[in-house]
Amino acid sequence: MHRPESIGLGGRNVRLEPLAVRHRPDLEAAAGEDPGALRLGALLLTLHGWDAWYGEAVDGIAEGRYVAWATVEVATGRAVGSTRFGDIDVPSERLEIGWTWLAPSRWRTALNTETKLLQLHYAFDELGAGRVALKTDGRNLQSQAAIERIGGVREGTLRRHMRMPDGFIRDSVHYSILASEWPVIRSRLEERFRAGNWSSPSRDRLRHRLGERVTLLVLDLQSATAPTRRVDAADLTESSPSNRQPTRQLRG
Secondary structure: OOOOOOOOEEOOOEEEEEOOHHHHHHHHHHHOOOOOOOOOOOHHHHHHOHHHHHHHHHHHHHOOOOEEEEEEEOOOOEEEEEEEEEEEEOOOOEEEEEEEEEOHHHOOOHHHHHHHHHHHHHHHHHOOOOEEEEEEEOOOHHHHHHHHHOOOEEEEEEEEEEEOOOOOEEEEEEEEEEOOOHHHHHHHHHHHHHHOOOOOOOOEEEEEEEOOEEEEEEEOOOOOOOOOEEEEHHHOOOOOHHHOOOOOOOOO
């Protein structure tokens, strides 16, 4: 497995941008919609504020423990949540998707599922992960149901596992998806986009910096068998949405 990089991941409904200070106003507004509703997902932010939450994220990024994103709604251009990779173990070919929260006004929309689809694509198809873990608070039944809907296999519960920012020691429910399971899960998730009212992220992009050249990895999610193809930024027209580079100021 390759080590994950801090790159932008983009779809039709959602764009994951490397977490930065510029996201602060949007994320504080998103967390402020209903702090009580986010007590199981963004407690550090809602209880102790931006500096504590962002500082913990930045420390983890600097130490190589996290890759952190702001979850940006494409329709509005506003950051409405956040998510991360953690527990990154390259030799063991594993990482964890977690630290995820979304503004309550965006619950039960396509954003969360598409976010997970982009992260899973990056983890399995680009990095070569063998295992992606997810875990959640034992009290958070909504999160458990969401993980199970995307295909996470419930592995069990660690009792009295983790102290939360408010002092409560929670149980943690653990899930995983293995590389051997991913093709079936990917097809099912893509079918949800085709069959439902959600827009299918047919030209999702993962932006990489290779020296002074930007390469876009274009994922065709309309077909589970379509290969990933690489195109240079210069090959894209100025009018193409893919030519926007909201997550970084990069030179083509």
